[in-house]
Amino acid sequence: PELERIIRKCLEKDPDNRYQTARELLIDLRNLKRDSSHPSAVYKSPTTPLAAYRTNARLYFAIAGILLIGVLIAYRLLWVSSATFDSIAVLPFVNTTKDPSTDYLSDGITESIIKNLSQISQLRVMAPATVFRYKDPGVDPLKAGHDLKVKAVLTGKLFRQGDRMMISTDLMNVSNGTEIWGDQYERPVSDLLWIQEEIPKEITNKLRLKLTGEDEKQLAKHTTTNADAYQLYLKGRFYWNKRTDEGIREAIEYFSQAIGKDPSYALAYSGLADCYCVDSAPFPFDYRMARASEASQKAVELDADSAEAHTSHACALSTTHMKESEAEYRKAISLNQNYATAHQWYGELLCQMGRQDEALAQMNQALSVDPLSLIINFSTGMIYYYGENYDAAIAKIRTALELDPSRLDTINNLLNVLQIKGDYAAVIREAPKLRPLLPPDGQAKFDKRFAEIQNAYKTGGEEAYWKTVLRWSQEDNDLMQMAAAYTKLNDKDDAFSTLEKIYNTKHIDLEYLRVDPKFKSLRSDPRFTDLLTRLQQS
Structure with a gap:
């Protein structure tokens, strides 16, 4: 019975119910060996000497085998306890409801978990735009983890039926594919707020992260207590991420409704502001x-402690x-x-200010x-x-094109x-x-x-090229291209005249x-x- 207890404890699914240190396991194994070696514990049977020898031999071989297994398990315990998980990718939760109108829930809970985990100072958390490249339900999570160079991956599935x-959820160790933690939640949709706060707490516990006081404060923070406002916020972020005219209009509507449900909801105000900040806003x-x-x-x-708000x-x-x-950045x-x-928006600001090295440092952080x-x-x-490193610029823009070959602005x-x-x-090519x-x-x-x-x-070479571009820009009334063509043709007076027109009509085009x-x-x-x-x- 004691041996069975030790083995069962080693094989517990929940890591918290296993031996927490190698020392605990070794103590139980030593006690087992001591008890088995005690004279009163030796099995006595009225058998022949040869049979007794075989029985005792089997007993000692069993104990030796248990000790060997114990050493191996102890080694694994020591290895697991020393492993550090300083990075994680939360892959998009799969919406198994097969109803696209509920995609905002699976996407939203993914983003919420990422947001909560990203506030932990010692943990590198992959951002939504990157992990959503792995939205295919058939994606191999371990391969995604290796691709993203993270040590842990969280996957999840969501099924909605009525209310x-x-x-x-399943949290995996990328290095060996073992499960670190997994759980299931069956709750009313109104409990979504509780779930998106509970899962990050479980993850930080299972990864054995040492949280600072500020980390614990951020994890414990409730952005809203209104379940309806939270769902409306998720819908707003879902449409904001589309970055289309119609998507921005939808997002503004949902963020405004969220604010109507909870006028103290800072994230909803931040989302509303972001709608007007992006260039795709149709206003x-x-x-x-x-x-x-x-x-x-x-x-x-x-x-005042919200990174999104600032x-x-x-x-x-x-x-x-x-x-x-x-x-503020x-x-x-x-x-x-x-x-x-x-990091991205701050990098762009630094670039406008002419601080290119600092700008690139922020972009690399992003x-x-x-x-x-x-x-x-x-x-x-x-x-x-803008820093005149044209080859590096071309390489990065090509990377963007590989991610989405259908973007006209990227090709332009x-x-x-x-x-x-x-x-x-190359332009002609x-x-x-x-x-x-x-x-x-x-x-x-x-x-x-x-x-x-x-x-x-x-x-006609370069001069003829720019004269042709100038004629087109005049036909299209494209003032920026016109100013560039005049500059390239060394017509400074007309270049400045055109820049003045831009300044007087749409000076935001001159931010760089x-x-x-x-x-x-x-x-x-x-x-x-x-x-x-x-x-x-x-």
Whole structure:
């Protein structure tokens, strides 16, 4: 019975019910050996000497075998207890309901767990944009873990039936594929708030993380106690992540409804501000920034310890109060070093300020937790471009294209970098990638212009190339391209005249003017300095 007890304890599924140290196991094994060796414990039978010898031999071999197993288990216990789990990927929870209208629940709980875990200072947590690349239900979680260079992977499934849901979780050690922890929750949908807070606590316990007082404070924090507001917030983030005109409008509606349910919900105000901060928001720039400032300021007032709130407020300030914006980004990062969006947006601000090395350091921090984010790879490429490291810029923009080959803006920016680098042959080689992404009338226009630019460069070289670009920009009233063409053709007066038009109509397009290589030859002109000064003041 004692031997069976030891074996059962070694094989317990829950690690908390197993031996916690090798010493505990060895003590029980020594006691077993001592009790078995005691004269009163020796099995006596009226058998022949040969039979008695065989019986005792079997007994001693069994004890030796148990000791050997004990040593091996002890070694494993020592190895497991010394293993450190300093990184994790929470893969997208699988929605087994097979109802797309409930995808916001499975996606939302994934993002919520990531958000809560990312606040732990000693844990590197992969960001949502990266893990959602592994949304295929058939993905191998261990391969994903190896690809992402993390030590633990959490997978989960969600099934909803009426007002109840079942969630199963599985936390795995990437190095050997063993289960660290797993559980099932069958609760009302209204308990979703409790579940998304409980799972991170279980994970930190099973990974044996040593939490600081601030870590424990963040994990214990309740962002809202209103279940309806929380579900509306999840729907808002679900649509915000689409980054489309319609998605942003839907997100604004859901965040506003969440605020209506819980007027003290800081994250909902932060989400609302983020809707107006992103370039895909279908509203005039001044209106966007006013709404972003209003919502983000409220978010910070409600929760001064929210990295999301400070990041949203920093974005709202970035075009008018750069120093204050930088302070807000620094505060956000101090609260959550795993928040990739804070690192990305701060990097972009530093780039606008001409601090390229610091900008790249922030982008690398963002990539360390979000390496498969299209927008972060693209933004990193553009920062390399503004720093005139064209080859690195091209490589990063190509990475973004591999993540999503259907992005017109990504291809257009690749072509821009190539032409500013002066690699016109590469521009002509890469340009046809645009054609399949254009509507039929756009394809006809592309065919005509592609033939023109090929002929211009072939017959007249760089000057003819830029004269053709200038003519197109005048036809399209594309002021930025027009200013670039005038600059390349060394027509400074017309270049500055065009930049003034941009300043008077849509000066946000000039946010990178200080560092844009397109206008490098203008920087020594007093008119350039004057324009920069007015931009800063405005």
